[in-house]
Amino acid sequence: MIIDWKKIAEKIFEELKQKIKNSWKKYKLTVILVWKNSPSLRYIKQKEKWANYVWIEFNLLEFDDNISEEKLISEIKKLNTNKEVTAFMVQLPLPKHINSEKIIENISPEKDADWFSPVNLWKVVLWDENALIPCTPAGIMELLKEYKIEVSWKNVTIIWRSNIVWKPVANLLINAWATTTICNSKTKNLKYFTKNSDIIISATWSPHLLKVEMLNKNSVIIDVWFSVIDKKIFWDADFKEIEKNGNLITPVPGWVGPMTVAMLMKNTVKAGK
Amino acid sequence: MIIDWKKIAEKIFEELKQKIKNSWKKYKLTVILVWKNSPSLRYIKQKEKWANYVWIEFNLLEFDDNISEEKLISEIKKLNTNKEVTAFMVQLPLPKHINSEKIIENISPEKDADWFSPVNLWKVVLWDENALIPCTPAGIMELLKEYKIEVSWKNVTIIWRSNIVWKPVANLLINAWATTTICNSKTKNLKYFTKNSDIIISATWSPHLLKVEMLNKNSVIIDVWFSVIDKKIFWDADFKEIEKNGNLITPVPGWVGPMTVAMLMKNTVKAGK
Structure with missing residues (x-):
């Protein structure tokens, strides 16, 4: 089944628009x-x-x-x-x-x-519930919430990419009581972690790194990054096979983009307060 | 085998003393x-x-x-x-x-x-190699280095306690290419992670949470916290049995204290520069 980033993003844009239209600010x-x-x-x-x-x-x-x-x-x-x-x-x-x-x-x-200044990042790390959070991580958390995917008690594996995404995401998940594993390209046995994961957030540059045999039936896959080889786009997850397997997965090429922009607009409104 | 915090701390104190005695500053x-x-x-x-x-x-x-x-x-x-x-x-x-x-x-x-101000924590999170780091996490990293316990490529499990210790430790380990899992009291199957760990850093309040059967032969145990029940001190790790099993483990009641103080002095000297 496909996670519809775009639908959620559009819902947020619509809410913001109504809010701003109806305000003097x-x-x-x-x-x-x-x-x-x-x-x-x-x-x-x-x-x-x-x-x-x-x-x-x-x-x-x-x-x-x-x-x-x-x-x-x-x-x-x-x-x-x-x-x-x-x-x-x-x-x-x-x-x-x-x-x-x-x-x-x-x-x-x-x-x-x-929301990437030291003070704001510090607030994320230290679990300040009022903190405003970097856009892509905020988008991922919002998406999970909208899909009623509980994070607390769950095993989450993050396969890294950048300071902007994975470290704040990791800290947000840790704060939300997820057992969180941060893997990297040197991880010895990635499958050991992914097989045991309820949620996998992948943001590498490795084409089709995530295959069906590395997952369990219930794993939710949030695929944030892709690579381009010979002008063809490869996502981290082997999308077609994984979707066929019945896992909930973010679409290709739907991407995190719209959600990130939605969070930017939401942050702007928050900053205005 | 026992990890001798105190010996390492004393070595650092001695080095600092010589350095300061021989300087005009x-x-x-x-x-x-x-x-x-x-x-x-x-x-x-x-x-x-x-x-x-x-x-x-x-x-x-x-x-x-x-x-x-x-x-x-x-x-x-x-x-x-x-x-x-x-x-x-x-x-x-x-x-x-x-x-x-x-x-x-x-x-x-x-x-x-x-080293707990927003800017300093931010530098730790973002992998600034010149960052000065919170004392207990710095002490843990220094200890591993002194014992030549490689972190890169390894599986490390952190069983949480506080913002001051576990989040900076997690970020330092992630930066050093460790596959890092952060567990908490709601973790579904702690043993799944500990059994697969090269290094376990525990800082909970659960007496004898870590037992021999949860480890593999080569796991190194850094036990940072303890609980007091009926005036008796219980550490997170079942020290006696684990030591008998041949694992490298921090001593009871040696504790992280001296290392933390050593790092505080080291930071003071760094701040003077």
């Missing part, structure tokens, strides 16, 4: 773009589209890709105090001469639409 | 004490003893336990800018009317001897 989301690679441009288009849809004013702030770290930080400090901007984010990746961590450290936690 | 560690319960007083005594031993000036700053949150924060801000103080820490727990997180948030990351 104005919201403005600024996205900083430095490195104009095509995935970044594509992601930004989606953000713009959905911001407009839910009545959040969208503003793209572009800089030359040879902008200095100092200059970029000073621009961020301006946004931190600009009362018109509800929330903002820096589209990653940045060019190599800029230290992303240093940039993120300078974003005011109150306006950090991506 | 002066170090001063301040500990803030609000709630004067007897474990806190005992921990502070140890800190004072070892600070003196390694030639770090020790200073205890006591406040009344009805001090307001605002007043405590203003005292912390004074220490943040006091040039004589190399590093400082707040002895936890604090009285209930004070929000510990808010207090810790106000400690300057540069002087945070316990």
Whole structure:
């Protein structure tokens, strides 16, 4: 059976739109773009589209890709105090001469639409129930909730990919009383863990890493990443076989994208409070 | 076989003492004490003893336990800018009317001897190799290193206790390429994970939770917490039987204490740089 990311995302967009339409408050989301690679441009288009849809004013702030770290930080400090901007984010990746961590450290936690500043991450790790959480991890948790997939008491295996996704997800799951295993490419016997898992979140670059024989009948598969080989897209999970096996699985190529954007909009509204 | 925490801690104290004696630099560690319960007083005594031993000036700053949150924060801000103080820490727990997180948030990351401020924790989570890390987790990692117990590629199970210990430990292990499972009191089948573990770090309050039949021959056991029942101390691991079985295990009642204090002194010296 397929998990319908898109339907859930659309439900959230609809709710936000009603909320904002019926309120006096104005919201403005600024996205900083430095490195104009095509995935970044594509992601930004989606953000713009959905911001407009839910009545959040969208503003793209572009800089030359040879902008200095100092200059970029000073621009961020301006946004931190600009009362018109509800929330903002820096589209990653940045060019190599800029230290992303240093940039993120300078974003005011109150306006950090991506919720990746030290204070916000700290709140996630330390289990602050009021914490606002990074968009993709928040999207995954929301999806599980909408599908009434209980996390507490369950075994969850995360097969890693990035700081932005898997560490916050791991911490959220741990907080929610899941027995959580974080695997990596050096894991000795991945099957030992996946076979015993109620939920598997995979975000590697290994085509069809997850096969039917590695799962149990009830495992739910959240597949977050894919690889491209010879212009063909391969997801981490062998989707067709797994779906045939009766497991609940995220669709290919439905992807986590819409949910992540939905969480960005939700965070913007939260930041406005 | 027994893991000798104390020997390793003493080696670190000796190295620090030589380093400080042979340098012109002066170090001063301040500990803030609000709630004067007897474990806190005992921990502070140890800190004072070892600070003196390694030639770090020790200073205890006591406040009344009805001090307001605002007043405590203003005292912390004074220490943040006091040039004589190399590093400082707040002895936890604090009285209930004070929000510990808010207090810790106000400690300057540069002087945070316990390394528990948002920025420092963030650096641990995000794998900053220069990050200074919370004392008990740092002690555990140092111990494994001294005993040449490789972490990369290994299966590690953490049986939880607290934000201060297990979450940073988990993040450090994940960063070091360990396949890391975080269990809790709701874990369905703890044995499934422990049986498959190269290293088990336990910090619960369950007397003799870990028994021989839950381990494999090669599991290393780091037992960090204990419970007291009828004035008798019970550690998480059934020490006698496990040692007889030939596993490498931390001693009872050797405890992690000396290592934690050693890391506190090491952090103070690092903060002075």
